[in-house]
Amino acid sequence: MMMMCGRSLLPALCTFLLFHTAISQKCPAQCGPCPxxxxxxxxxVPIVLDGCACCPVCARQQGERCSEVMPCQEDLGLYCDFSAEPQGDxxxxxxxxxxxxxxxxxxxxxxxxxxxxxxxHCTCQDxxxxxxxxxxLDLQLPGPDCPFPRKVTVPGECCEKWVCDSKEEVAFGGFAMAAYRPEATLGVDMGTNCIEQTTEWSACSKTCGLGHSYRVTNRNRRCEMQKQIRLCMVRPCDEDTEGLIEKKGKRCVRVKKSEKAVHFEYNNCVSxxxxxxKFCGECTDGRCCTPHSTRTAQVEFRCPKGRTMKKPxxxxxxxVCHNNCPRDTSLLQTDNAKFPRLTRY
Structure with a gap:
């Protein structure tokens, strides 16, 4: 039964019920319109993106209720503690x-x-x-005898295994994950006596719009395995790709560069x-079109009050067109990750 706020309820109780309902919402599948x-x-109290990276909200302060939608002010060292709530919302x-x-x-x-x-297997340290x-399998990538590798899930086992596709099954010179293989390294740093181990970059968490990909590496002073996250965008969700697909053939078409320069927006900061x-287009035969060759660059952002930061x-x-469409890339994703937007000027 719907409960109406009026004279029958005390104002304080009504406010609590409305507030509790508002912050207990979880992230929607797609962002709706913002106020x-x-x-x-x-x-x-600063204005930040909500935990869904959809709309601006007021950062929650120490002792205040928080949720997946209403994040705490992280630059003050605050985090949302769900231990007191049975449901964890x-x-x-x-x-x-x-x-x-x-x-x-x-x-x-x-x-x-x-x-x-x-x-x-993770460890909290300092x-x-x-x-x-x-x-x-991410640290021991297939060799030259397997130029078109593909990961497959083995029933009853946690780890995937590599299988080799034939050349006819792949278009444009390689499997989609080849976009991330050139940055995966396995070498020896003689200066620190550390065997460098870096996994491939995962596929972007979103097929359109701004998301993120991750990798695990020990390329740091302590030679410890740590997760790295970079921001990524395969294609804009509102980009009209009609006319960018070849009428004949099975190769995907790269979307041309934006005619106008764009700025990245990240957590109230602007590049x-x-x-x-550049963005990926579509394939004529229904296969997936994903990055084949990429690079990672540090982008400098200017934030309110003159603060600056850099993000990969x-x-x-x-x-490239291929049949190995991206699957669930939610592993090790942070719930409150905030992703940037594009602003055209």
Missing amino acids: DEPPNCAPD VGICMVLEGGKCVFNGALYNDGETFQPSCKY GQIGCVPRCN VHSYKP VMFINTC
């Missing part, structure tokens, strides 16, 4: 103590180990999370420089 006016926040903004880590809403002590999935892959990124962003060189 025309920006939120009216309390003094010194609504939490309280708490101060992250030194040395502790937060992963997918769970709090881990310094030195504590955990497994977010059967594929990774406030940073380092993960070691338990499956070695200092403008870019003309994927830039596409070429695309």
Whole structure:
């Protein structure tokens, strides 16, 4: 039965019910329209993107209720603690103590180990999370005798295995994941006596719009396996790709560079420089069209109050048609990841 707020309910109780309902919402499958006016926040409370990377909201402060939609102010060292709520939909903004880590809403002590999935073994150390892959197929990529590798799931087993596709099954010179293989390395750093291990970049988390991809590497001073995340965009969701597909043949067509330069927007920050990124088109035979060759570049963002920061962003060189369509890439994704937008000037 719908409950109406009126004279029958105390104003404070009504406000609590409405507030609890609002913040207990989870992220929608697709972002809806945002309010025309920006939120009216309390003094010194910044406006940030919600946890769904959809609309601007007021950052929740220490002791306030938070949720997947209403994030805490992270630059103050706050995180959303869901331990007090049985269902875990609504939490309280708490101060992250030194040395502790937060992963997918769970709090881990310094030195504590955990497994977010059967594929990774992670450790919290000095406030940073380092993960070691338990499956070695990403560290031991197929050699030249298998130029068109493909991962397959083995029933009853956690780790996938490599199989080799024939050349006829792949168009434009290689399997889609080849876009991420050139950056995967396995070498020896004589200066630190550390065997460098870097996995391939995962496929972008979204087939259109802005998402992210990740990899695991020990390329750091401590030679510890850590997760790296880069921002990525295969194609804009609102991009009209009609006319960009060849009427004959089975190759995908790369979307031309934007006629106008665009700026990336990330968490209320705008990229200092403008870019003309390339995007993937579509394939004529229904296969997937994904990046074939990419590069990663650091993009500098200018934020409110003069603050600047840099974030790694994927830039596409070429695309490829293939049958190995991207599957679930949600492993090790953070619930409150915020992704950028594109602004045309």
